[in-house]
Amino acid sequence: MPFARIPRSAKFPSMPAPSHWLVKQEPGKYSWEQFLRDKATVWDGVRNYQARNNLRAMEKGDAVLFYRSVVEPAVVGLCRVTREAYADPSAAEGDWSAVDLAPVETFPQAVALSAVKTVKALSQIALLRQSRLSVMPLSALEFKTLLKLGGLPR
DNA sequence: GCCAACGTTGGC
DNA sequence: GCCAACGTTGGC
Numbered sequence: 001m002p003f004a005r006i007p008r009s010a011k012f013p014s015m016p017a018p019s020h021w022l023v024k025q026e027p028g029k030y031s032w033e034q035f036l037r038d039k040a041t042v043w044d045g046v047r048n049y050q051a052r053n054n055l056r057a058m059e060k061g062d063a064v065l066f067y068r069s070v071v072e073p074a075v076v077g078l079c080r081v082t083r084e085a086y087a088d089p090s091a092a093e094g095d096w097s098a099v100d101l102a103p104v105e106t107f108p109q110a111v112a113l114s115a116v117k118t119v120k121a122l123s124q125i126a127l128l129r130q131s132r133l134s135v136m137p138l139s140a141l142e143f144k145t146l147l148k149l150g151g152l153p154r
Numbered sequence: 155g156c157c158a159a160c161g162t163t164g165g166c
Numbered sequence: 167g168c169c170a171a172c173g174t175t176g177g178c
Binding site: 024026070073113131132134 | 175
Binding site for chain 1: 158
């Protein structure tokens with residue numbers, strides 16, 4: 001049974017639609033390099049309600065930054081939503097969702113977590129404030145700041 | 155390997 | 167509904 005999509009207006013009543021996100025993954029589970037080789041992937045396996053709700057708020061074409069956790073933690077690349085949330089094929093039970101993502105570009109310079117911590121424009125970023133959340137929205141400023149630090153000025 | 159943060163589970 | 171126990175995440 002399809003879930004009800006969470007409209008952005010309901011989730012972020014006072015803010016413009018967020019179209020920027022960040023997803024986290026351990027390289028031992030799924031690396032950016034593998035993602036580049038695959039050219040597309042199913043972002044499944046999320047088992048946290050807040051992260052799931054963020055997946056459900058993604059829209060096709062949204063920009064997503066890829067954060068590598070655990071091993072040399074850093075934001076390493078830019079990708080994009082190619083399919084909006086659908087039932088997670090990896091979930092045997094429960095109400096979980098997946099989206100499809102495709103890589104766009106590797107950051108010429110990975111943005112280390114230690115660097116993120118020193119930047120004033122990133123002081124409120126969910127990555128720092130909710131360290132265990134694996135799918136999170138980014139403000140337009142946070143997104144722009146990370147792109148610039150990564151060597152992809154727009 | 156350690157440990158803090160935090161989400162989930164289950165007893166009451 | 168509370169809260170202790172437990173499991174997981176993830177930085178260091």
